[in-house]
Amino acid sequence: MKELIVISGKGGTGKTSLIAAFATLAENKVLCDADVDAADLHLIMDPHVFTRADFKSGHTAAINRNKCTECGLCLDLCRFSAISDDFNVNPIDCEGCGVCVYFCPEKAIDFPENTCGQWFISDTRFGPMVHARLRIAEENSGKLVTLVRQKSKRLADEKNLNLILTDGPPGVGCPVIASIGGASAVLIVAEPTLSGIHDMQRVIELANHFKVPAMVCVNKFDLNPDLTRDIENFARVEGLFWLGRIPFDPIFIKAMVQGQTIFEYNKNSGAGKAVKKIWNTLSNLLNL
Amino acid sequence: MIISIASGKGGTGKTTVATNLARSMGSNVQLLDCDVEEPNAHLFINPSFTSSETVFTPVPEVNEDKCTYCGKCAEICQFKAIAVVNENILVFEALCHSCGGCWEVCPESAIHESGRELGVIQKGYSNGIEFIHGKLRIGEAMSPPLIKKVRSFENPDKLTIIDAPPGTSCPVIASMKDTDFVLLVTEPTPFGLYDLKLAVGAAQMLNIPLGLVINRSDLGDSGVKEYAHEMNLPILMEIPFERQIAEAYSRGKMLVDVMPEWKNKFLKLYDQIKNLFKHQTRNTKY
Numbered sequence: 001m002k003e004l005i006v007i008s009g010k011g012g013t014g015k016t017s018l019i020a021a022f023a024t025l026a027e028n029k030v031l032c033d034a035d036v037d038a039a040d041l042h043l044i045m046d047p048h049v050f051t052r053a054d055f056k057s058g059h060t061a062a063i064n065r066n067k068c069t070e071c072g073l074c075l076d077l078c079r080f081s082a083i084s085d086d087f088n089v090n091p092i093d094c095e096g097c098g099v100c101v102y103f104c105p106e107k108a109i110d111f112p113e114n115t116c117g118q119w120f121i122s123d124t125r126f127g128p129m130v131h132a133r134l135r136i137a138e139e140n141s142g143k144l145v146t147l148v149r150q151k152s153k154r155l156a157d158e159k160n161l162n163l164i165l166t167d168g169p170p171g172v173g174c175p176v177i178a179s180i181g182g183a184s185a186v187l188i189v190a191e192p193t194l195s196g197i198h199d200m201q202r203v204i205e206l207a208n209h210f211k212v213p214a215m216v217c218v219n220k221f222d223l224n225p226d227l228t229r230d231i232e233n234f235a236r237v238e239g240l241f242w243l244g245r246i247p248f249d250p251i252f253i254k255a256m257v258q259g260q261t262i263f264e265y266n267k268n269s270g271a272g273k274a275v276k277k278i279w280n281t282l283s284n285l286l287n288l
Numbered sequence: 289m290i291i292s293i294a295s296g297k298g299g300t301g302k303t304t305v306a307t308n309l310a311r312s313m314g315s316n317v318q319l320l321d322c323d324v325e326e327p328n329a330h331l332f333i334n335p336s337f338t339s340s341e342t343v344f345t346p347v348p349e350v351n352e353d354k355c356t357y358c359g360k361c362a363e364i365c366q367f368k369a370i371a372v373v374n375e376n377i378l379v380f381e382a383l384c385h386s387c388g389g390c391w392e393v394c395p396e397s398a399i400h401e402s403g404r405e406l407g408v409i410q411k412g413y414s415n416g417i418e419f420i421h422g423k424l425r426i427g428e429a430m431s432p433p434l435i436k437k438v439r440s441f442e443n444p445d446k447l448t449i450i451d452a453p454p455g456t457s458c459p460v461i462a463s464m465k466d467t468d469f470v471l472l473v474t475e476p477t478p479f480g481l482y483d484l485k486l487a488v489g490a491a492q493m494l495n496i497p498l499g500l501v502i503n504r505s506d507l508g509d510s511g512v513k514e515y516a517h518e519m520n521l522p523i524l525m526e527i528p529f530e531r532q533i534a535e536a537y538s539r540g541k542m543l544v545d546v547m548p549e550w551k552n553k554f555l556k557l558y559d560q561i562k563n564l565f566k567h568q569t570r571n572t573k574y
Contacts, residue, residue: 009326010298010299010326010328011297011298011299011300011454012297012298012299012300012454013299016479037454037455037456037457038296038297038298038454038455038456038482038483038486040297040478040479040482040483043478043479043482058366059366077388077392079386079387079388080387092461092465092493092494095385095387096366097366097367097385097387097389098364098366098387098389099364099387099388099389099392102364102389102393103392103393134456134457136456136457136486136489136490136493137456137457137458137460137461137490137493138457138458139457139458141455141457141458142429169455170298170299170325170326170454170455171323171325171326171431171453171454171455172325172326172424172426173325173424173428173429173430173431173459174429174430174431175457176325177427177429178429191538192538193537193538193539193540194328194331194538194539194540195303195326195328195331195537195540196538198326198328198331199326199328202325202326202426205426206426206427209426209427210427223531223534223535223538224535224538224539227538248534250507253477253507253508256477256478256479256508257477257478257508257509259478
């Protein structure tokens, strides 16, 4: 089974639109949305949810005012300034470390488990999909990413599917690290801007750090053909797999507005041809 | 006054708005790039950096001569960052949240604070703008402590503009919390709208007044405007899609430099924010 994660470093380079387009071209796959912070793939896939479960992770302290003697030990011990002078815990600041709970001489601090979000297994017109929704301001997005990846693998096993196509999060922090560890490969969608190159280089460094093979393509390449060439050269020098370039094409937005992939919107667009070419190279490289 | 610039969805133009607003203000302004995973503002501001500081977070180091392998440290740790197996004690630095529980609980005082590198903070200046950003070390998972460090340089005598990361989880909250106004930059597409709603939820949870900037305002559909109307969210600026703007951005050029007529629009944006903020403060005070 192969697991491909689409990442970018910089946000808004076209990860989700590209995954949606691949969903039309790929066979025998599970779709997975690992951008649990701001999940958008479902807006095109229109999933029919058949399994839904709470995601529980971590704890938050809560002071029981009937037992509290206001001795102030918790205030001194908390390294996250989460306890106010009048002995209330601010759940946004609470890290869930439990130090206050452990040391409270009156055992006056409760420590309930958090429900941080939900995860789903769904049917879509392109096959099964695993996705999730992290609650606003919640932590543990890395753990939820790990969970949706595990569920995707199990689903692929059960249904005898040989590919997991995963929409990754932006950045290089916790959710991205959780997304790429142990994957067959990452596909980095770069854009030919100074920001795009800067962020691509950092995410390539991250892929190298975790020893995940990286492939690169450029979206909206005609906005700056010179920088596109720079990216292509950089990819070759770094020994990464170069997959090709996609032109700037309003079809991506038009299709998104209709809740469609670019191939459903128009079978013969210029962007579509470029994406098909990239997909073919990618399938060969991954031996699909 | 502290303005945080956030979005939910990535790539909507946060950095464009943050840098151009800072540049338009001219002086007595600081720009803090809190998108420490992928900081980009410096590519537009081009500051000359005057200082650079490596930031560490405390993690445990065990003195095995003193350790009796009692296991209390492993018991208190909620993050599985320390484990005691028979006569072995293992520290998994990367998992540590720096809560201090293990060295507080250790009856032998066998644990002391060491440090894990989070990244680097750089400070500099460019045309009257005080510029500060953090760069998360590649491989480091936890960005909020570094974001808090960047924000420790907030100067109440200046206008502070914060460029926040995308999303709505802990790094965004760390960037938005205790700011006076949240400016949400969105694009009028289904993805933009969906993620905007999450970002609005975050700002409202923190009880911070907010306004919208719609970027590439002539592409996409009318969903964002309908939502703004329905929720009574002020649209403070619209930036149309122009190839000239996109190409200038690709080269690291600022909008107000390429099209100077935008400077007045950004100054007007600031005036509107100031008025909304004043209005809000008056309402809560009286």
